[in-house]
Amino acid sequence: MTTKLKLTVAAAAMMLASTAAWAGPEVVSGPGADPGCFAPWDESTTYFQWPAKEGPYRVAVVNGFVGNTWRIQMIKTAKAFSEDPAIKDKIKEFKVVSTGTDAPAQLGAIEDFINQGYDAIVTIAVSPDGFDRVIRLADRSNVVLVPFDNVLDTDKVMQINENQLEMGRMYGNWVVDQLAAQGKTSGKILEVRGLAGNSVDRDRSIGINEVLDARDGPWERVSVVGNWDDGTAQKVVADAIAVHGHFDAIAAQGGTTGVVQAMLDSGHPMVPIAGEAENGYRKLLAAHSGDGLKGISIGQSPGLVAIAMKAAISALEGNVMPQLIAVPLPVATYDQLEDGVNYWTDLPDNFFTVNEFPPCGVNITGPAIMAQDESDVN
Amino acid sequence: MKTWSARWLTQNRGFAGAILLFLALYITYNFMHPRGFSTAVLVQNSNESVAIAFVAMAQTIPVLMGGLDLSVGAVMTLTSCIASELVNGSPAQMLLGMFLTLLSGAAFGAMNGVIVVYGRIQPIIATLATGAIAIGLALLVRPKPGGDVDGDLNWALTNTVWDFVDTYGGNPDAGWLAPFANIPVPLIILFGVPLLVWLPFRRSVTGRTIYAIGSAEGAAYMSGLPINRAKIAAFTLAGFFAACGGLYLAIQTSSGNADTVQAGTYTLNSIAAVVLGGTALMGGIGGAIGSLVGALILRVISFYFRILDIDPLLQPLIEGVVLLIAVSFGAFRTLRVKNRLELFR
Numbered sequence: 001m002t003t004k005l006k007l008t009v010a011a012a013a014m015m016l017a018s019t020a021a022w023a024g025p026e027v028v029s030g031p032g033a034d035p036g037c038f039a040p041w042d043e044s045t046t047y048f049q050w051p052a053k054e055g056p057y058r059v060a061v062v063n064g065f066v067g068n069t070w071r072i073q074m075i076k077t078a079k080a081f082s083e084d085p086a087i088k089d090k091i092k093e094f095k096v097v098s099t100g101t102d103a104p105a106q107l108g109a110i111e112d113f114i115n116q117g118y119d120a121i122v123t124i125a126v127s128p129d130g131f132d133r134v135i136r137l138a139d140r141s142n143v144v145l146v147p148f149d150n151v152l153d154t155d156k157v158m159q160i161n162e163n164q165l166e167m168g169r170m171y172g173n174w175v176v177d178q179l180a181a182q183g184k185t186s187g188k189i190l191e192v193r194g195l196a197g198n199s200v201d202r203d204r205s206i207g208i209n210e211v212l213d214a215r216d217g218p219w220e221r222v223s224v225v226g227n228w229d230d231g232t233a234q235k236v237v238a239d240a241i242a243v244h245g246h247f248d249a250i251a252a253q254g255g256t257t258g259v260v261q262a263m264l265d266s267g268h269p270m271v272p273i274a275g276e277a278e279n280g281y282r283k284l285l286a287a288h289s290g291d292g293l294k295g296i297s298i299g300q301s302p303g304l305v306a307i308a309m310k311a312a313i314s315a316l317e318g319n320v321m322p323q324l325i326a327v328p329l330p331v332a333t334y335d336q337l338e339d340g341v342n343y344w345t346d347l348p349d350n351f352f353t354v355n356e357f358p359p360c361g362v363n364i365t366g367p368a369i370m371a372q373d374e375s376d377v378n
Numbered sequence: 379m380k381t382w383s384a385r386w387l388t389q390n391r392g393f394a395g396a397i398l399l400f401l402a403l404y405i406t407y408n409f410m411h412p413r414g415f416s417t418a419v420l421v422q423n424s425n426e427s428v429a430i431a432f433v434a435m436a437q438t439i440p441v442l443m444g445g446l447d448l449s450v451g452a453v454m455t456l457t458s459c460i461a462s463e464l465v466n467g468s469p470a471q472m473l474l475g476m477f478l479t480l481l482s483g484a485a486f487g488a489m490n491g492v493i494v495v496y497g498r499i500q501p502i503i504a505t506l507a508t509g510a511i512a513i514g515l516a517l518l519v520r521p522k523p524g525g526d527v528d529g530d531l532n533w534a535l536t537n538t539v540w541d542f543v544d545t546y547g548g549n550p551d552a553g554w555l556a557p558f559a560n561i562p563v564p565l566i567i568l569f570g571v572p573l574l575v576w577l578p579f580r581r582s583v584t585g586r587t588i589y590a591i592g593s594a595e596g597a598a599y600m601s602g603l604p605i606n607r608a609k610i611a612a613f614t615l616a617g618f619f620a621a622c623g624g625l626y627l628a629i630q631t632s633s634g635n636a637d638t639v640q641a642g643t644y645t646l647n648s649i650a651a652v653v654l655g656g657t658a659l660m661g662g663i664g665g666a667i668g669s670l671v672g673a674l675i676l677r678v679i680s681f682y683f684r685i686l687d688i689d690p691l692l693q694p695l696i697e698g699v700v701l702l703i704a705v706s707f708g709a710f711r712t713l714r715v716k717n718r719l720e721l722f723r
Contacts, residue, residue, distance in 0.1 A: 096690035108426030130631025
C-alpha cells in the first residue's frame with residue numbers, strides 16, 4: 001500500500017517535471033480541416049494544431065446545469081452521436097457528467113478527467129471566466145478541451161458556438177423591421193432576458209440593445225429576467241404587461257412559449273416578436289401570425305454538442321482547426337413554418353426544434369431523439 | 379467509569395460517523411481512480427471542496443443556535459465578486475484586497491446578527507431577505523462575469539506547497555520543505571482557518587453561549603449568558619467563513635461571477651453538509667469541523683460519477699438517494715433508545 005502510494009507520488013512528480021515545458025496546441029495558419037462544418041468565426045480567427053494521437057479516444061462531456069429540456073436534449077444527442085457509425089470506432093470510452101451550476105465542481109470534474117487520462121473533454125462552461133487553471137493542465141497533458149454553447153472569454157482553447165451577438169442583433173433588427181412595416185419608428189419594447197451572469201445572456205442582450213440604439217427610435221425599453229424558462233418568462237411578462245399596459249414589440253431570449261402565453265392570457269394584442277426555437281413558440285406563431293404575432297425564431301441548437309465532439313476528435317487526429325468555430329444560426333420566420341419540418345404539433349412545447357447540422361453529418365433530429373426512450377439511447 | 383475516548387465518542391457520535399463515512403468513500407474512490415492516491419488527484423479534489431466546505435462551516439454556527447442562515451451562499455458570491463475587483467496588483471495590495479474581502483463578509487454577517495437580535499426577526503426570514511440583498515450587491519459590483527485576480531496567486535494557491543514555493547521564487551527542492559512539498563495548499567487553508575478561528579472561538583464564553591442558546595435559550599438567558607452578543611458574533615463568524623469561501627472561489631477561478639443559481643445551490647448544499655457532519659438542526663450539538671467533513675462527503679459522492687458508468691440523467695437521482703441514506707445514518711440511534719423520552723433530547 002505505502003509502496004504504491006510512494007510510487008504514484010514519484011510518478012506524478014516526474015510527470016510534473018518532464019511536462020513542465022508548455023505543451024498544448026500550436027498556432028498555425030489556416031485554412032482548417034472540413035471548413036463546411038468547422039467554419040472559422042471571422043477573418044481574424046487563428047488556427048490550432050495539436051500533435052496527432054492514435055485513436056480510439058476517450059471522450060468526456062462535462063455539463064453544468066441539468067434540468068431543462070435543452071440540456072436533456074443535448075445529453076441525449078451526445079449519447080446518440082457517440083454511437084453514430086461515423087464516429088463510433090474513434091471513441092474508446094465515452095462519459096457524461098453534470099455538475100450542476102457549481103464552478104468548483106465543474107473545474108474539478110474537468111481536472112479529474114485530465115487526471116484519468118482522457119483525450120478530449122467537451123464542456124458547457126458555467127462561467128465565462130475562471131478556467132485558466134484547467135486550460136493550463138489540459139495543455140500540459142495535450143488534452144483537447146472544447147467549450148461550446150456557454151463559451152469562455154479566452155482565445156487559448158478551441159470553442160464552438162453560434163454567434164450570440166449576431167443572434168441578438170437579428171432579434172433587434174426583426175422587431176424594428178416589423179414595426180417599421182407598421183409605420184412605427186418609436187415605441188416601447190419589452191426585452192426578456194436569460195439567466196443572469198451568463199455570457200449567452202450578456203451577448204444576446206448587447207446585440208438587441210445595440211440595434212435598438214442604432215436604428216430609428218427612441219425606443220423605450222423595459223427589461224425583465226425570464227431565465228430562459230417558460231414558467232418564469234410567463235410570470236415576468238404577465239407582471240410587465242400588468243404594470244406597463246402595452247408594448248409595441250417583444251424581444252425574448254428564451255422561454256418564448258411562456259412569453260406568448262402571457263400575452264394571450266392578459267389579452268395583450270399580438271405584436272411583433274423575436275424569440276428562441278422552442279416547439280411551443282413555433283406552434284403559437286403558426287396559429288397566431290394572422291392576428292399580428294409576426295415572429296422570428298432563432299435557436300441555439302442542442303446539436304452543438306455533436307459538433308463539439310466531432311471537432312475534438314478531428315483535433316486529436318492532428319487536423320488544423322479554427323480556434324473559434326461558428327455554427328450557422330438556424331433561423332425561421334413566421335411565414336416559413338411548416339408542420340413536421342421545422343415544428344411539430346404532435347410534440348411537446350418545450351423541446352427545441354433545431355438539432356441537426358447536415359454539413360457536419362449531424363443528422364439526429366430533435367423529434368427522433370425525444371421519441372426514443374432512455375434504453376435505446378444508452 | 380468511561381475512558382476518555384469512549385466519552386468523546388458518545389458525545390461526538392455524528393462527527394465520528396461522518397469521518398468514517400468520508401474515509402470509506404474517499405479511499406474507495408482512490409482505489410477505483412486510474413491515478414488514485416496521487417498528488418494530482420488530491421490537489422484536484424481539495425480545490426473543488428474548499429468553497430463548499432467554508433460555506434458549510436459558515437452555516438453551522440447559526441444552526442448551532444437553532445437557526446438557519448439562508449444568506450451564506452449569497453455572501454460567498456458577493457465576497458467573490460468583491461475579491462475579483464480587489465485582489466490584484468502588488469503583493470501588499472493583494473493582501474489588503476483579501477483583508478477587505480474578509481472584512482466585508484464579516485460585516486455583512488454582523489448586519490445579519492444585528493437584524494436578528496434587535497429586529498427580533500427569525501433568522502431564516504431575516505437572512506432570506508439579506509441574501510437577496512447580497513446577490514443584488516454582487517450584481518452591482520460585477521454586473522458581468524469577469525475580473526482579473528492575479529494569475530500567479532491562482533496557480534500558487536490551487537496547487538501543492540512545492541508549486542507555491544516555486545511560484546514565489548523560493549527553492550521548492552529545499553530539504554526542509556520535502557515533508558510538506560506534496561501537501562495541497564487548499565487543504566492547508568481549509569484546515570488552517572478553522573483551527574485558528576473556530577476552535578479558539580468555541581472555547582470562549584461567547585462560543586459556548588451559542589451552544590447554550592441552541593440547547594435551551596431560556597435557560598441560557600436565566601444563567602446570565604451574553605445572548606445578544608453571542609448571536610451577533612455567530613452571524614459575524616458565519617459571514618467571515620462565507621467570505622473565506624468567496625475569496626478562495628475568486629482566486630480559484632481568477633474571476634468573479636454574480637451567479638444567483640450557484641449561490642442558491644451552495645446555501646442548500648451547506649445545510650446538507652451541516653446535517654451530514656453531525657450537527658443537529660435543532661441546535662446545541664455539533665461543530666464546524668463536522669460540517670467540513672460533511673461537505674467533503676457531499677463532494678466525494680459526486681466524484682463517483684466520473685469513474686463509474688452511470689446514465690447522466692440518473693445522476694442527480696442517485697446523488698439524492700445516497701445523500702438520503704447517508705443522512706439516515708444519524709437516525710440509527712433512535713433504534714437503540716430504551717426510553718422514548720430520550721428522543722427529545
